[in-house]
Amino acid sequence: MPDFVQLWVYLSTAPLFGLTATLVVYVVAAAVYDRVERAPWANPVLWSVIVLGAMLLATATPYPTYFAGAQFVHVLLGPGGGGAGLAALAAPPRAAPAQRRAARRGAGRRRRRRRQRGAARVAARPARRGGALARLEVGDRAGGDGHRRAHRRRARARRGVRGADRLVGALSAKYLFNGLGIASWAVRGFALGTASHGIGAARALQVHDDAGAYAGIALGLQVLLASLMIPLLFRWLA
Amino acid sequence: VIALRGLALLLLFQAVGEGLVLALKLPFPGPVVGLLLLLFALRWPAVREPAQAAAELLLAHLSLLFVPVGVGIVTHLDLVARHGIQLVVAVVVSTWIGMAVTALLLRALLKRDARPEAGDA
Numbered sequence: 001m002p003d004f005v006q007l008w009v010y011l012s013t014a015p016l017f018g019l020t021a022t023l024v025v026y027v028v029a030a031a032v033y034d035r036v037e038r039a040p041w042a043n044p045v046l047w048s049v050i051v052l053g054a055m056l057l058a059t060a061t062p063y064p065t066y067f068a069g070a071q072f073v074h075v076l077l078g079p080g081g082g083g084a085g086l087a088a089l090a091a092p093p094r095a096a097p098a099q100r101r102a103a104r105r106g107a108g109r110r111r112r113r114r115r116q117r118g119a120a121r122v123a124a125r126p127a128r129r130g131g132a133l134a135r136l137e138v139g140d141r142a143g144g145d146g147h148r149r150a151h152r153r154r155a156r157a158r159r160g161v162r163g164a165d166r167l168v169g170a171l172s173a174k175y176l177f178n179g180l181g182i183a184s185w186a187v188r189g190f191a192l193g194t195a196s197h198g199i200g201a202a203r204a205l206q207v208h209d210d211a212g213a214y215a216g217i218a219l220g221l222q223v224l225l226a227s228l229m230i231p232l233l234f235r236w237l238a
Numbered sequence: 239v240i241a242l243r244g245l246a247l248l249l250l251f252q253a254v255g256e257g258l259v260l261a262l263k264l265p266f267p268g269p270v271v272g273l274l275l276l277l278f279a280l281r282w283p284a285v286r287e288p289a290q291a292a293a294e295l296l297l298a299h300l301s302l303l304f305v306p307v308g309v310g311i312v313t314h315l316d317l318v319a320r321h322g323i324q325l326v327v328a329v330v331v332s333t334w335i336g337m338a339v340t341a342l343l344l345r346a347l348l349k350r351d352a353r354p355e356a357g358d359a
């Protein structure tokens with residue numbers, strides 16, 4: 001028995017644990033998501049967070065221990081969500097038609113299969129995540145180096161809140177747009193990309209070409225504008 | 239392999255952006271500066287094609303990248319317990335406002351754009 005405890009202590013402190021847990025849980029959650037025809041409530045980010053969070057609490061594993069492994073996933077995002085914007089903007093060259101072509105190529109087989117299944121009912125319903133990171137980073141930056149530590153503490157708190165924030169968009173965008181009578185895929189995608197950033201773009205790509213292309217444009221613009229304007233606003237207000 | 243080269247390029251641009259921000263004390267996030275630089279560099283196929291391959295790979299699995307941060311919520315469960323309702327209301331309402339305003343505004347602008355002649359004549 002002590003051997004088992006020691007084994008667990010070793011495994012849970014090795015970076016491998018966080019990385020493996022993240023990937024395994026996410027892969028399972030994504031499979032379920034596909035199985036239920038990508039219903040908004042089955043959002044894989046939401047369920048991965050719930051399952052992983054419950055695992056950490058149940059095993060009394062501190063978050064930093066988990067993050068030691070999970071950071072290898074996290075780093076791909078880029079420290080400021082700019083990474084997501086980078087990824088979204090990298091595919092399209094400069095003009096919108098080119099962006100659309102890129103978006104089409106990027107969206108892949110799954111989306112096409114899905115559309116054949118009559119996926120029109122699937123509104124864009126992304127998890128809203130990337131841009132919040134951008135705002136987080138901007139907030140840190142705007143504070144200047146002197147306040148960095150306090151900012152980082154506050155940023156961590158905001159990070160938790162923002163997680164909920166983005167999931168709200170993920171779970172409700174479809175119903176909101178339907179309720180407002182917004183049928184245009186371009187408009188839905190653009191609003192999604194503005195409010196939902198990276199995941200918005202990714203999700204919109206799976207739903208519709210136009211939605212995906214416009215979400216990509218919105219994502220890039222939003223990240224740029226927010227990062228340029230928030231520091232200015234901060235100085236003006238402070 | 240081409241996606242890997244693209245990933246290297248993306249990270250390289252991001253690193254250059256971070257470097258510039260640090261060196262010049264710019265008030266912007268490094269990745270955003272890197273994004274701007276990359277935007278100009280995309281005119282060269284040697285940059286564009288690998289970057290596109292990497293971007294497609296990243297976009298296809300984008301939601302995975304947000305899981306580690308999301309799990310960070312476990313460090314703030316006390317905050318959620320204390321202000322849960324207020325947080326939910328603020329978050330839900332502000333999110334809806336953001337999406338609704340963007341969607342309605344763009345729809346209005348697109349409609350106006352769709353018939354430019356009819357507008358003035």
